[in-house]
Amino acid sequence: MLGRMEEKYDVVIVGGGPAGLGAALGARDAGAEKILIVDREPEAGGILLQCIHSGFGLHYFKEELTGPEYAQRFIEKVIDQDVDVIPEAYISGVVTDSEGSKRVRVMHEKRGLHTIECQSVVLAMGCRERTRGAIQIPGTRPSGVLTAGLAQKFVNMLGYLPGKRVAILGSGDIGLIMARRLVLEGCEVVGVYEIMPYSNGLTRNVVQCLEDFNIPLHLSTTVAQIHGRDRLEKITVAPVDKNLKPDMKRAKDVVCDTLLLSIGLIPENELSQGLGIRLDPVTSGPVVSSTLETSLPGMFACGNVLHVHDLVDFVTREALLAGRFAGEWAQGVRRPTDNIRLVPGENVRYCVPHTLSPGRDHMISMRCKEPMKPCKIKIGDLMEKKLRFVVPAEMIMMRLHPDLLDRFHGDSVRVDITPVEAVKP
Amino acid sequence: MKNNQKIYDVAIVGGGVTGCNIARELSRYSLKTVLIDKNAEVGFGTTKSNSGIIHAGHHNTPATLKGRLVVRGNQLFDQLCRELNFGFSRIGELVVARTPEDLPVLERLKEQGKSKGVPGLEIWDKNRLLHEEPNLSHNLLGALWAPTAGVINPYEFVFALIESAIENGVELKVESPVQKIGQEEGHLVVQTPTEKIHSRFVLNAAGIFADQVARMAGLDDFTIYPRKGEEYMLDKRLKGLVRHLIFPVPLKTTKGILIIPTFDGTIMVGPTAQDVGDRHDIATSYEGSHQVFDFVRQICPSINERDTITEFAGLRAVSDTDDFIIGPTKVKGFINVAGIQSPGLTSAPSIAEYVLEILRQEGLKLHERKNFKSHVAGPPRFALQSLKEQGERIGKDSRFAKVVCRCELVTEAEIHDAIDHGARTLDGIKFRSRAGMGRCQGGFCTSRCMGILSERLKIPYDRVTKRGGDSWMVQKMKDESSC
Numbered sequence: 059m060l061g062r063m064e065e066k067y068d069v070v071i072v073g074g075g076p077a078g079l080g081a082a083l084g085a086r087d088a089g090a091e092k093i094l095i096v097d098r099e100p101e102a103g104g105i106l107l108q109c110i111h112s113g114f115g116l117h118y119f120k121e122e123l124t125g126p127e128y129a130q131r132f133i134e135k136v137i138d139q140d141v142d143v144i145p146e147a148y149i150s151g152v153v154t155d156s157e158g159s160k161r162v163r164v165m166h167e168k169r170g171l172h173t174i175e176c177q178s179v180v181l182a183m184g185c186r187e188r189t190r191g192a193i194q195i196p197g198t199r200p201s202g203v204l205t206a207g208l209a210q211k212f213v214n215m216l217g218y219l220p221g222k223r224v225a226i227l228g229s230g231d232i233g234l235i236m237a238r239r240l241v242l243e244g245c246e247v248v249g250v251y252e253i254m255p256y257s258n259g260l261t262r263n264v265v266q267c268l269e270d271f272n273i274p275l276h277l278s279t280t281v282a283q284i285h286g287r288d289r290l291e292k293i294t295v296a297p298v299d300k301n302l303k304p305d306m307k308r309a310k311d312v313v314c315d316t317l318l319l320s321i322g323l324i325p326e327n328e329l330s331q332g333l334g335i336r337l338d339p340v341t342s343g344p345v346v347s348s349t350l351e352t353s354l355p356g357m358f359a360c361g362n363v364l365h366v367h368d369l370v371d372f373v374t375r376e377a378l379l380a381g382r383f384a385g386e387w388a389q390g391v392r393r394p395t396d397n398i399r400l401v402p403g404e405n406v407r408y409c410v411p412h413t414l415s416p417g418r419d420h421m422i423s424m425r426c427k428e429p430m431k432p433c434k435i436k437i438g439d440l441m442e443k444k445l446r447f448v449v450p451a452e453m454i455m456m457r458l459h460p461d462l463l464d465r466f467h468g469d470s471v472r473v474d475i476t477p478v479e480a481v482k483p
Numbered sequence: 484m485k486n487n488q489k490i491y492d493v494a495i496v497g498g499g500v501t502g503c504n505i506a507r508e509l510s511r512y513s514l515k516t517v518l519i520d521k522n523a524e525v526g527f528g529t530t531k532s533n534s535g536i537i538h539a540g541h542h543n544t545p546a547t548l549k550g551r552l553v554v555r556g557n558q559l560f561d562q563l564c565r566e567l568n569f570g571f572s573r574i575g576e577l578v579v580a581r582t583p584e585d586l587p588v589l590e591r592l593k594e595q596g597k598s599k600g601v602p603g604l605e606i607w608d609k610n611r612l613l614h615e616e617p618n619l620s621h622n623l624l625g626a627l628w629a630p631t632a633g634v635i636n637p638y639e640f641v642f643a644l645i646e647s648a649i650e651n652g653v654e655l656k657v658e659s660p661v662q663k664i665g666q667e668e669g670h671l672v673v674q675t676p677t678e679k680i681h682s683r684f685v686l687n688a689a690g691i692f693a694d695q696v697a698r699m700a701g702l703d704d705f706t707i708y709p710r711k712g713e714e715y716m717l718d719k720r721l722k723g724l725v726r727h728l729i730f731p732v733p734l735k736t737t738k739g740i741l742i743i744p745t746f747d748g749t750i751m752v753g754p755t756a757q758d759v760g761d762r763h764d765i766a767t768s769y770e771g772s773h774q775v776f777d778f779v780r781q782i783c784p785s786i787n788e789r790d791t792i793t794e795f796a797g798l799r800a801v802s803d804t805d806d807f808i809i810g811p812t813k814v815k816g817f818i819n820v821a822g823i824q825s826p827g828l829t830s831a832p833s834i835a836e837y838v839l840e841i842l843r844q845e846g847l848k849l850h851e852r853k854n855f856k857s858h859v860a861g862p863p864r865f866a867l868q869s870l871k872e873q874g875e876r877i878g879k880d881s882r883f884a885k886v887v888c889r890c891e892l893v894t895e896a897e898i899h900d901a902i903d904h905g906a907r908t909l910d911g912i913k914f915r916s917r918a919g920m921g922r923c924q925g926g927f928c929t930s931r932c933m934g935i936l937s938e939r940l941k942i943p944y945d946r947v948t949k950r951g952g953d954s955w956m957v958q959k960m961k962d963e964s965s966c
Contacts (some may be wrong), residue, residue, distance in 0.1 A: 098886065148886040163870075166882040171874040189924040191716070191793030196768045199795060201949035201956055205926050216930060218944050218957035244961055287763055288953035328890070331720070 065147020068388035075184035077361020080134035084381020103129030117371035178387035197284030221316025369375020438471035498525030501630035502688035510651035521660035523951020526641035532797020539629035541596025567643035567862025570746035576632030695823035712754025713771035866892035890921025
């Protein structure tokens with residue numbers, strides 16, 4: 059029920075975005091009785107609520123929905139399944155007692171500092187955007203330099219424009235979506251600048267958001283200087299060399315009043331870090347087992363807090379799993395500890411989960427380091443799959459059948475992505 | 484002049500740390516004082532980019548005015564902090580020796596400090612240094628320990644000073660750049676875009692613009708050379724990397740690039756020192772970043788530029804005498820308080836005392852105000868409180884349960900408190916409450932803070948600014964009424 063929060067739950071879920079909503083349904087499917095979603099925003103749905111463009115749900119619902127529509131379907135299911143959702147609440151800590159049950163500390167305007175007892179916790183806090191400070195763009199500090207997601211909130215939630223003449227640094231999906239959105243609102247988008255030699259967004263977004271609107275995408279180019287006293291006046295853009303250093307001899311100035319940054323997303327693990335959960339330095343998310351359990355027993359993670367996804371459909375799939383395992387845990391199910399490590403090998407940036415266990419159905423998510431085409435993915439000697447291409451912007455998912463590991467002897471499996479000869483048509 | 488025209492006793496030009504200290508000091512007396520500043524809020528010039536160090540005083544020779552004022556300034560901070568409740572902590576300073584040639588310099592600094600009455604100076608050998616600061620380079624040879632050095636939040640300090648001054652009768656006029664200074668019937672007239680301010684005394688505390696303000700009064704005897712310093716703020720997870728201020732042995736022009744554990748627990752590295760021609764040049768640079776990180780890594784090898792969450796630059800007001808220029812001028816009533824570069828923040832309270840003495844000598848009658856209120860409550864700082872205190876706060880005011888800035892755990896009550904205490908811009912909120920200072924740099928809380936500002940100031944979103952002037956945040960969409 060919306061707004062209900064009691065003293066005792068089986069599963070408490072931190073975050074009411076797509077990951078949290080999916081996890082609640084997963085936990086319910088597994089038979090958990092009392093489930094609570096704690097969300098910091100006034101309404102559940104997470105960042106989907108500001109993503110009013112379409113393109114969500116193609117995998118999961120086999121139809122094209124907007125962000126709020128996708129969220130609404132899950133919110134309705136969750137309420138229908140009698141999950142409690144408490145909005146505008148903030149979790150300031152979790153402690154585990156000697157019997158393994160957990161006490162979650164929640165701050166809420168009406169309830170004050172409230173403590174809830176539960177058996178398992180699902181971390182579903184999502185991610186945040188990288189900022190100007192993190193990549194140290196030189197120059198002054200005028201207003202008008204902001205993340206693409208904040209600009210999206212201004213336009214779609216508040217009904218204001220971030221500016222009139224807009225440049226975009228980074229070709230992440232939110233930046234591409236915002237390029238199109240701002241053109242539709244009458245802004246001039248002067249160009250998208252990407253430091254890498256390839257786009258960091260989905261191919262479909264490059265086509266539908268830039269090419270269809272004649273917005274130039276400048277690859278291997280970065281913003282080397284920000285100018286302006288009170289408000290952004292112009293930027294200096296420069297092509298970069300092999301080491302990604304700007305070549306200032308070929309730099310030029312571009313007049314604009316707004317610079318959007320779409321330079322990457324970072325899982326938001328402040329709470330996890332505070333609890334002492336082990337993080338993977340590559341994903342910036344928790345290290346998880348094949349049940350998506352973190353290094354703290356009974357605490358699970360899914361969605362963008364675990365690793366950044368490009369499609370919400372995949373977040374949902376992962377969240378349903380994490381919720382299922384959290385729900386089973388709450389009912390006393392304890393599975394044997396994983397005994398096989400999954401190790402990223404050639405051209406593999408990371409794999410999630412970090413460990414495997416025989417007899418279990420595994421969905422492995424991974425990203426490559428560099429684009430490659432055509433290529434094959436090898437998961438140890440267990441299986442391999444040919445792909446037309448891989449790019450860092452597109453997550454790869456592979457299902458590892460339960461019986462594949464049964465005959466496996468060893469303590470680690472390496473994943474490699476290697477080139478293959480092109481097959482002539 | 485009309486008969487009903489108000490004549491102030493003192494008009495202070497410039498609401499930086501110098502002007503605000505003087506304003507607060509003057510507010511102890513029955514005087515008509517006004518402080519005028521060109522920015523939207525006080526402290527938005529050099530002050531907000533200050534490193535926030537309260538120097539022990541051994542760095543500067545007693546032959547200079549700044550060398551004499553710094554030790555007294557340091558001593559005044561305990562009392563000021565008790566009264567004004569800004570963040571201040573005497574964490575102590577270590578000047579580290581990197582080469583054998585540095586070692587005698589440590590001795591010299593120690594003797595210089597002792598001669599000026601700087602307490603507690605000690606030379607530490609390498610073992611002692613690395614025992615106290617295990618993350619520093621094992622190549623260091625020793626250090627000078629100065630226990631009375633500390634850190635403050637410079638913006639909190641000026642906000643508390645001006646709040647106290649206003650509480651005790653000082654008037655504040657912001658967004659009032661000085662355009663002209665004239666004389667009329669035995670007093671001075673300061674012209675701003677909106678009014679003429681009449682005053683017997685005008686104190687020129689205009690920072691990097693002090694020479695320009697002096698010229699408006701017809702004085703041409705000094706020049707300010709802006710010297711830029713870039714600072715880099717690192718992620719809070721490095722809290723505890725160093726426990727004390729870490730200085731290299733000073734160079735000719737500056738105290739060098741430092742490792743600063745700020746009052747809030749973040750590590751800051753910098754500043755650079757680069758003379759610039761443009762008084763608005765507060766741009767950070769690739770060169771500055773390299774210079775800072777290459778240097779501090781020699782002292783603390785694990786520091787990495789990838790941990791930067793934000794960077795900024797400020798301008799020091801270096802005078803051509805390389806010392807503070809404080810005193811009366813040949814224009815009667817016009818007093819310079821100029822060239823206040825390092826250790827200006829530390830010296831600001833003693834500069835204020837010094838300026839009061841000058842005013843007294845110049846004929847200003849100082850009668851103590853009977854009902855002077857010395858106390859300012861300071862910001863709530865919810866994040867720094869114990870669970871019990873947090874629970875009590877929430878019990879009294881439920882807005883403390885609504886988190887606005889999750890990186891720094893700043894609540895809605897604190898945003899309102901910032902506005903209650905004078906914040907009029909997003910930077911004003913940020914510097915008072917820390918909302919937006921954390922690792923997401925306002926990605927999530929900016930729109931919430933804009934909403935609260937808009938509601939409280941009764942202005943639409945498109946009139947909310949980052950720091951006043953033309954620093955707007957959003958624009959209206961196309962006029963929908965025409966559709």
